[in-house]
Amino acid sequence: MREKMVKKKETQKVDIDPWGKALVQDYLRLIKNFGMQKFDIDEMPNPSMQMKRGIIFGGQDLKQIAEAIRKKKKFYCLTGIMPSAEKIHLGTAAVVDNVRYFQEQGAKTYVLIADVESQATRGVPIEEGKRRALKFHIPAYIALGLDPKKTKFYFQSENKTVSNLASVCSQKITENEFRAIYGSVHPAKVMSAFTQMGDILQPQLKEAMPGVIPIGIDQAPHIRMVRDIARRLKSTYGFFLPSASYNKYTSALDGSFKMSKNESVGKLEIPENDRSKMEKNLKKALTGGKVTADEQRKKGGQPEKCVAYEYCKNHFIREDKPLATMYQDCLSGKNLCGECKQKYLITYANKFYDDFDKKFAKAKKTIGKIKFLK
Amino acid sequence: MREKMVKKKETQKVDIDPWGKALVQDYLRLIKNFGMQKFDIDEMPNPSMQMKRGIIFGGQDLKQIAEAIRKKKKFYCLTGIMPSAEKIHLGTAAVVDNVRYFQEQGAKTYVLIADVESQATRGVPIEEGKRRALKFHIPAYIALGLDPKKTKFYFQSENKTVSNLASVCSQKITENEFRAIYGSVHPAKVMSAFTQMGDILQPQLKEAMPGVIPIGIDQAPHIRMVRDIARRLKSTYGFFLPSASYNKYTSALDGSFKMSKNESVGKLEIPENDRSKMEKNLKKALTGGKVTADEQRKKGGQPEKCVAYEYCKNHFIREDKPLATMYQDCLSGKNLCGECKQKYLITYANKFYDDFDKKFAKAKKTIGKIKFLK
Numbered sequence: 001m002r003e004k005m006v007k008k009k010e011t012q013k014v015d016i017d018p019w020g021k022a023l024v025q026d027y028l029r030l031i032k033n034f035g036m037q038k039f040d041i042d043e044m045p046n047p048s049m050q051m052k053r054g055i056i057f058g059g060q061d062l063k064q065i066a067e068a069i070r071k072k073k074k075f076y077c078l079t080g081i082m083p084s085a086e087k088i089h090l091g092t093a094a095v096v097d098n099v100r101y102f103q104e105q106g107a108k109t110y111v112l113i114a115d116v117e118s119q120a121t122r123g124v125p126i127e128e129g130k131r132r133a134l135k136f137h138i139p140a141y142i143a144l145g146l147d148p149k150k151t152k153f154y155f156q157s158e159n160k161t162v163s164n165l166a167s168v169c170s171q172k173i174t175e176n177e178f179r180a181i182y183g184s185v186h187p188a189k190v191m192s193a194f195t196q197m198g199d200i201l202q203p204q205l206k207e208a209m210p211g212v213i214p215i216g217i218d219q220a221p222h223i224r225m226v227r228d229i230a231r232r233l234k235s236t237y238g239f240f241l242p243s244a245s246y247n248k249y250t251s252a253l254d255g256s257f258k259m260s261k262n263e264s265v266g267k268l269e270i271p272e273n274d275r276s277k278m279e280k281n282l283k284k285a286l287t288g289g290k291v292t293a294d295e296q297r298k299k300g301g302q303p304e305k306c307v308a309y310e311y312c313k314n315h316f317i318r319e320d321k322p323l324a325t326m327y328q329d330c331l332s333g334k335n336l337c338g339e340c341k342q343k344y345l346i347t348y349a350n351k352f353y354d355d356f357d358k359k360f361a362k363a364k365k366t367i368g369k370i371k372f373l374k
Numbered sequence: 375m376r377e378k379m380v381k382k383k384e385t386q387k388v389d390i391d392p393w394g395k396a397l398v399q400d401y402l403r404l405i406k407n408f409g410m411q412k413f414d415i416d417e418m419p420n421p422s423m424q425m426k427r428g429i430i431f432g433g434q435d436l437k438q439i440a441e442a443i444r445k446k447k448k449f450y451c452l453t454g455i456m457p458s459a460e461k462i463h464l465g466t467a468a469v470v471d472n473v474r475y476f477q478e479q480g481a482k483t484y485v486l487i488a489d490v491e492s493q494a495t496r497g498v499p500i501e502e503g504k505r506r507a508l509k510f511h512i513p514a515y516i517a518l519g520l521d522p523k524k525t526k527f528y529f530q531s532e533n534k535t536v537s538n539l540a541s542v543c544s545q546k547i548t549e550n551e552f553r554a555i556y557g558s559v560h561p562a563k564v565m566s567a568f569t570q571m572g573d574i575l576q577p578q579l580k581e582a583m584p585g586v587i588p589i590g591i592d593q594a595p596h597i598r599m600v601r602d603i604a605r606r607l608k609s610t611y612g613f614f615l616p617s618a619s620y621n622k623y624t625s626a627l628d629g630s631f632k633m634s635k636n637e638s639v640g641k642l643e644i645p646e647n648d649r650s651k652m653e654k655n656l657k658k659a660l661t662g663g664k665v666t667a668d669e670q671r672k673k674g675g676q677p678e679k680c681v682a683y684e685y686c687k688n689h690f691i692r693e694d695k696p697l698a699t700m701y702q703d704c705l706s707g708k709n710l711c712g713e714c715k716q717k718y719l720i721t722y723a724n725k726f727y728d729d730f731d732k733k734f735a736k737a738k739k740t741i742g743k744i745k746f747l748k
Contacts, residue, residue: 120541163537167494170565178561187552190564191544 027217027248031058034220036246045069048101050247055314056098056214060223060244064210069105076203076211077107080196081141082114083133084122087269090315091216091250093144098214098245100145107212109151110373111141112199116156117192126157139367140270143359148366154373156195161205166198172232173225181221193225200226200242201233208238214245250314251307255286268311271360272353282345285311288330289337300333301340308337308345316348401431401591401622408594410434410620419443422475424621429468429688430588434597434618438584443479450577450585451481454570455515456488457507458496461643464689465590465624467518472588472619474519481586483525484747485515486573490530491566500531513741514644517733522740528747530569535579540572546606547599555595567599574600574616575607582612588619624688629660629681642685645734646727656719659685662704663711674707675714682711682719690722 031038036058041047043066050056068075079099088096103109115129124132133155142148156162170190179185182193200213200222213223223244230239253268272278288302288309303309309326317323326344329335335343405412410432415421417440424430442449453473462470477483489503498506507529516522530536544564553559556567574587574596587597597618604613627642646652662676662683677683683700691697700718703709709717 116538116541119538120545126538157534157538160531160534160537163534164490164493164500164531167490167562167565167569170561171494173561175558175560184549185559185561185564186549187544187547187559187564187568188541190559190561191541191568194561194565195541 027057030217034224036060036220036244037062039245046105048098049318050094050098050101050314053313055094055248056245057248058217058246060227060246061241062212062243062245064240065102065212065243068210072106074207074209075107076110076209077102078110078112078200078203078211078213079215080112080114080199081133081137082118082122083129083137084118084124086132086136087271088137088140088144089250090268090270090311091247093270094247094250094314095214095216096141096144096146098247102212102214103147103150108203108209109146110199110203111138111146111151111153112159112162113137113153113155117195119157120188121192130155130157134367135364138370139360139363140356142363142366143356144270148363148370152373153370156199158372158374159202161202162195162198164198165202165205166194168233169197169201169229170194172229177228178225181225193222196222197226197229201230201237201239204237204239208240210240210243212243212245214247216249217246220244220246248314251286251310253281253285253307253311255307268315268349270353270356272349275350275353278349278353279346282308282311282349283338283341285341285345287337287341293336296336297333301330301335301337303327303330306330306337308341312344312348316352317344322348404591405432408598410594410618411436413619420479422472423692424468424472424475424688427687429622430472430619431622432591432620434601434620435615436586436617436619438614439476439586439617442584446480448581448583449481450484450583451476452484452486452574452577452585452587453589454486454488454573455507455511456492456496457503457511458492458498460506460510461645462511462514463624464642464644464685465621467644468621468624468688469588469590470515470518470520472621476586476588477521477524482577482583483520484573484577485512485520485525485527486533486536487511487527487529491569493531494562495566504529504531508741509738512744513734513737514730516737516740517730522737522744526747527744530573532746532748533576534748535576536569536572538572539576539579540568542607543571543575543603544568546603551602552599555599567596570596571600571603575604575611575613578611578613582614584614584617586617586619588621590623591620594618594620622688625660625681625684627655627659627681627685642689642723644727644730646723649724649727652723652727653720656682656685656723657712657715659715659719661711661715667710670710671707675704675709675711677701677704680704680711682715686718686722690726691718696722 030036037060039051039056039059039062041051043063044051045066065075067073077099079095099109113129113133115126115133118124118129119126138153175185178190182189200211203209203211215223223242227241230241233239268278286307288305290296290299290301309330312326313323317326322344326340330340404410411434413425413430413433413436415425417437418425419440439449441447451473453469473483487503487507489500489507492498492503493500512527549559552564552567556563574585577583577585589597597616601615604615607613642652660681662679664670664673664675683704686700687697691700696718700714704714
């Protein structure tokens with residue numbers, strides 16, 4: 001019992017852990033505890049579907065990005081690809097959708113391929129990581145909406161600017177500060193974290209400008225640290241402190257909350273090659289239905305508790321109208337869960353994957369034209 | 375008082391500290407405490423002047439290097455240049471002389487220019503570090519005996535293999551192991567240490583082979599760690615555990631013992647452009663003379679306590695005969711300290727610097743022909 005308590009305390013101590021799997025459910029508490037700001041839909045020009053639906057729930061210093069968009073000033077957006085398995089979690093796809101939004105608002109867009117980290121942490125040889133990125137991840141990101149002509153892709157293994165800058169960044173944080181942010185000072189964490197600092201700041205070496213990093217909440221520690229570092233390097237490099245936007249997590253199909261994107265149990269991935277298996281899984285998704293069909297017909301279901309609805313809202317149904325109908329027909333008791341899943345979840349999931357597959361096939365053909373940043 | 379005791383205890387705890395200035399006087403104790411081996415002159419083929427004179431006092435696994443030399447098998451030797459100030463301490467020059475020895479015995483020779491570290495730790499911009507290395511350090515190393523045709527020079531800032539390998543290495547050491555070896559886990563130390571691990575091991579990526587790192591004793595922690603890492607990466611990369619040879623420190627002219635090569639007070643450097651100032655300094659060097667001239671004439675001096683003799687032995691007099699005469703004429707009381715300094719220390723120091731200046735001027739002309747490893 002005592003051991004359990006100690007363990008619980010430790011888990012609470014470091015709520016956000018980019019490498020771990022601690023549970024995070026109370027977004028408002030997170031916003032307060034971690035000094036983020038609640039996402040302000042009124043501030044951001046041309047808000048995206050995700051913004052309107054509260055999937056982007058928080059941010060860090062997004063005012064400067066909104067201003068850059070409004071005043072058509074320079075800013076950048078950066079995201080990364082981990083080229084380990086040849087698949088992408090839906091949560092990652094949602095982050096890419098947010099990158100697409102900022103790109104469409106004028107952001108200079110950087111996508112790094114973390115082949116060095118993939119080798120170090122997952123034993124994927126650099127060359128194999130590159131091969132996978134070229135074969136799958138880069139065309140997938142393009143299929144998800146990035147414009148290859150406007151996106152600067154680069155491999156960590158080929159970008160010396162990043163590792164040089166990482167070294168400079170490491171001078172600016174003490175051991176205790178690092179521990180407070182990341183929970184430990186394992187050498188591999190240190191190397192990986194500062195490489196990310198280098199990635200995030202390097203677009204500002206040529207021209208200092210605001211930048212936004214769309215991420216899942218598990219990546220928040222990197223933002224905390226990069227902002228501290230940027231502040232301390234301001235006098236030398238003129239850095240702007242990077243901004244961030246935070247995506248909500250997608251629940252597993254059984255309703256459990258899996259924090260890590262690496263945790264695939266019960267989650268959907270892209271691509272989804274076995275559609276009949278997918279449909280079977282989707283049929284098992286937790287819903288907000290009542291105990292009996294009769295009761296549900298009378299009192300209606302609870303869409304806010306329904307994973308099928310969550311998946312449709314967060315991922316599969318981009319158009320507002322069918323989503324509103326799905327919601328209403330649940331509330332009113334018109335649709336029982338089985339019908340609803342077939343009509344919405346399964347239908348729109350298939351549409352989503354059909355659309356992805358088509359765009360992916362097209363993107364693969366253009367991959368040879370991409371010029372990588374060195 | 376209590377504070378002092380605590381401080382002393384801390385200093386003792388980490389005897390060898392590549393970044394600090396703790397004093398190390400008892401080489402035998404070091405050999406024992408740090409699991410090195412006493413340098414075995416009988417084992418090493420064609421021993422150098424430094425080896426014969428005990429300036430190379432210890433080693434790590436030098437048997438495999440001696441065997442590679444004898445059997446004409448592949449092996450490598452690696453050293454680094456910190457391109458901060460445009461000068462080299464005599465202690466560094468002694469290490470370079472040791473690299474020259476291994477090169478002449480057939481070692482594939484690597485010299486890295488630590489421009490990334492120089493930027494991170496001393497604020498020298500990468501481009502400035504490169505400029506200094508090309509203008510001063512590389513020709514100086516050639517003047518000290520390295521064959522530019524047989525030496526692979528590279529800039530850390532341009533060598534991605536090193537930073538990629540550094541990342542892999544960082545996976546193989548825990549936080550506590552790192553702390554036990556280096557005394558702390560400051561992020562900058564971590565980044566710097568693993569970059570050095572990458573440097574030391576990268577020649578083995580193309581072909582696994584034994585390698586020797588000639589160093590001052592302050593660098594011993596890197597050897598400890600790289601051997602642990604090489605052992606743990608053996609099954610993946612087939613690495614040989616790197617060997618090391620250890621150079622003694624050169625005392626400051628006043629006889630005090632300065633551990634760090636960065637500590638220039640009272641030490642000589644290369645180049646020495648103000649010869650009259652140098653001669654003035656050399657005249658003040660601590661000697662092993664008696665209190666009165668009469669006593670010295672009768673009983674003789676103590677060359678083993680004489681810094682002038684140490685400098686001649688370790689650096690300025692390569693020929694054995696004049697050194698032996700210097701020693702004898704001190705012991706016998708024939709030369710008083712002032713005469714001896716003029717006849718040996720000052721004369722041979724000037725010869726040493728004349729020789730360096732001549733070779734340096736020549737080396738500068740060939741610098742354009744060097745092809746750098748990427």
